[in-house]
Amino acid sequence: MSAQQAIDFVADEIEGVGTLMRSLSGRYEAIFTNFRAACDVTLAQAGTLAEAARDVSAIVDAASASLRAHIPNQPAMACSSGCSACCHLHVQVPPGIATMMVAHIAAQFSSERRDALHQKLLDAAAAAGAAADPAQLRRRCALLGDDNRCSVYEVRPLTCRAFTSKSVARCHDVVFGEVAAGSGVEQNAAHYRLHMEATFALEQAARNRGLPDAQKGLAQALLDEWPHDRGA
Numbered sequence: 001m002s003a004q005q006a007i008d009f010v011a012d013e014i015e016g017v018g019t020l021m022r023s024l025s026g027r028y029e030a031i032f033t034n035f036r037a038a039c040d041v042t043l044a045q046a047g048t049l050a051e052a053a054r055d056v057s058a059i060v061d062a063a064s065a066s067l068r069a070h071i072p073n074q075p076a077m078a079c080s081s082g083c084s085a086c087c088h089l090h091v092q093v094p095p096g097i098a099t100m101m102v103a104h105i106a107a108q109f110s111s112e113r114r115d116a117l118h119q120k121l122l123d124a125a126a127a128a129g130a131a132a133d134p135a136q137l138r139r140r141c142a143l144l145g146d147d148n149r150c151s152v153y154e155v156r157p158l159t160c161r162a163f164t165s166k167s168v169a170r171c172h173d174v175v176f177g178e179v180a181a182g183s184g185v186e187q188n189a190a191h192y193r194l195h196m197e198a199t200f201a202l203e204q205a206a207r208n209r210g211l212p213d214a215q216k217g218l219a220q221a222l223l224d225e226w227p228h229d230r231g232a
Helices: 003-045 049-070 097-108 111-130 158-162 168-176 189-208 218-225
Strands: none
Touching (some): 003 049, 003 189, 049 097, 049 158, 049 189, 097 111, 097 218, 111 218
């Protein structure tokens, strides 16, 4: 093989691989476009926003699991049951989520547990309302059990589902320690993006129904959906 032949061979090989990579890049981006489209169609058919929230939570859980199973080089997660640093962050929820969660609480919690939770939510909402920037609050979630596990894990908010971490130590530094302004916990970008698309889909579903689409702090959102009879 002459030098020119070697040059031509190598250049052609690189060009071919580059073409494949560009094609795959487009296919990868289509994952998120198609995910959002599937969410929009499904949520448009849901009877209520609470049902839409339930459906989109199931869809994003399945999509995230498939992503971890089939897309290579996904970062390892340090998250595990009972690891609760992120449960001290302020959480915002889109329309429908709180309604779904309150229905679950009404069905699964005793009246005594509901009353105790209601008071915790009142305290949390008051703290958020008094804060200059609720996003800077570091407060134990009212829904976090004594065992440091989420008491409503099956219906937890999209924000909570979205959060991942490669380092427990980093989570503790960010949540409980002193870190530089603007720094945070590195997220699994694809997993996080799926959950943001799911959030946007719920907001769009609310707009399509002529309903408020703004996100709310979790405690206040739950209180707004709470039955007038706390024991109900």
